[in-house]
Amino acid sequence: DTEVTQTPKHLVMGMTNKKSLKCEQHMGHRAMYWYKQKAKKPPELMFVYSYEKLSINESVPSRFSPECPNSSLLNLHLHALQPEDSALYLCASSPGQTYSNQPQHFGDGTRLSIL
Amino acid sequence: AQKVTQAQTEISVVEKEDVTLDCVYETRDTTYYLFWYKQPPSGELVFLIRRNSFDEQNEISGRYSWNFQKSTSSFNFTITASQVVDSAVYFCAIQGGSEKLVFGKGTKLTVNP
Numbered sequence: 001d002t003e004v005t006q007t008p009k010h011l012v013m014g015m016t017n018k019k020s021l022k023c024e025q026h027m028g029h030r031a032m033y034w035y036k037q038k039a040k041k042p043p044e045l046m047f048v049y050s051y052e053k054l055s056i057n058e059s060v061p062s063r064f065s066p067e068c069p070n071s072s073l074l075n076l077h078l079h080a081l082q083p084e085d086s087a088l089y090l091c092a093s094s095p096g097q098t099y100s101n102q103p104q105h106f107g108d109g110t111r112l113s114i115l
Numbered sequence: 116a117q118k119v120t121q122a123q124t125e126i127s128v129v130e131k132e133d134v135t136l137d138c139v140y141e142t143r144d145t146t147y148y149l150f151w152y153k154q155p156p157s158g159e160l161v162f163l164i165r166r167n168s169f170d171e172q173n174e175i176s177g178r179y180s181w182n183f184q185k186s187t188s189s190f191n192f193t194i195t196a197s198q199v200v201d202s203a204v205y206f207c208a209i210q211g212g213s214e215k216l217v218f219g220k221g222t223k224l225t226v227n228p
Contacts, residue, residue, distance in 0.1 A: 042206055042218035043160070056215070088158055101148050101167055104216060106160040 003027055004107035006091050012113045015081060021110045023074040023091030032074040033104060034066060035090040043090055049074060050096065081114045088112075117142045117209050119219035127225045128197055136192045136222045138207030144168075147211040149183065149190045154221070155203045166190065197226045 004025045013019050023032065031050045035043035048056035049068040063085075065077040074091055088111050092104040118141040128134045140149065151163040164174065166183050174181045178195045194201055207219045 040221075042221055045215055090158075090160065092160075101165065101210075103150060103162040103165050105162065106152075109158040111158070 004091055004093055004105050006089075006107035006110050008110060009108065010111045010113075012115060013078070013081065014115050015083075017081075018077070018079045020078065021076040021089055021091075021112075023076075023107060024072055025093040025105070026072055027093060027105065028071075028095075029093035029105070030071060030096045031094045032068060033092040033094075034074070034076050035092065035106075037088040037090055037109070039087075047076075078112075081112075083114050086112055086114045117144070117147070117211055117217045119207050119209050119217055121205075121207055121219035121222050123222045124220070125223045125225070127227065129227050130199060131196050132226075133193060133195050134197050134224065134226075136194075136205050136207075136224065138190045138192065138219060140188050140190065140207070140209045142209060142211055144211035147209055150208040150210070150216070151181070151190075151192050152206045152208065152218075153203045154206065160206070163192075194224075197224075199226050199228055202226045 007022045033048050034046040036046055037043040045058050046060045047066045052068045052071055063080050067075040088109045090106050090109045092106045094104045095102045120139045122137055147168045149166045152160045153163055154160050164181055171183050171185055180193045182191045202225050204221045204223045206221045208216050210216045
């Protein structure tokens, strides 16, 4: 079992739908990350939250909206997605963004399909 | 900018064979950290090892071993006596002062019974 929990595991949505991906960790980590991974590709960083504040946005389209309600939770709100947004979305956490020697712990991911 | 090259896209071996996954990196940082992650078909990235740029000692953990050589900017990963459960995609990654984790393209390892 992973220490980073992501829900749902699978999501199918239409291009006009609004949905949210959720991520939770109880390791006391202060940095949380969203990655997007297409098939046969490495994960690509989307957002980083450090101490509940957005610190990095890798020029992600506004149809993806992250939210960090508290230090344990990270959401990714989805609206008006495109078929090319179909991918595995991975959440990760680490003790702190400044502690770059500490490994990131990843969840199982949400497999998203856009119809 | 940092870069990781995993030249082997796919490797297929028979169970009990030894296999080495290559990783070559580029960085201008003097302090940096190298990682290996395993991604089984289930999707989760599993952390395997972290190495900092000042520690060139090789490491062994059970059937896994890592060879870090700064002179050739390589951080290779060897699995001894491979097992079917080792089948996965393996990513090498680097993290430096920018704090962004940069992954290689991954090597898909298939261990056949």
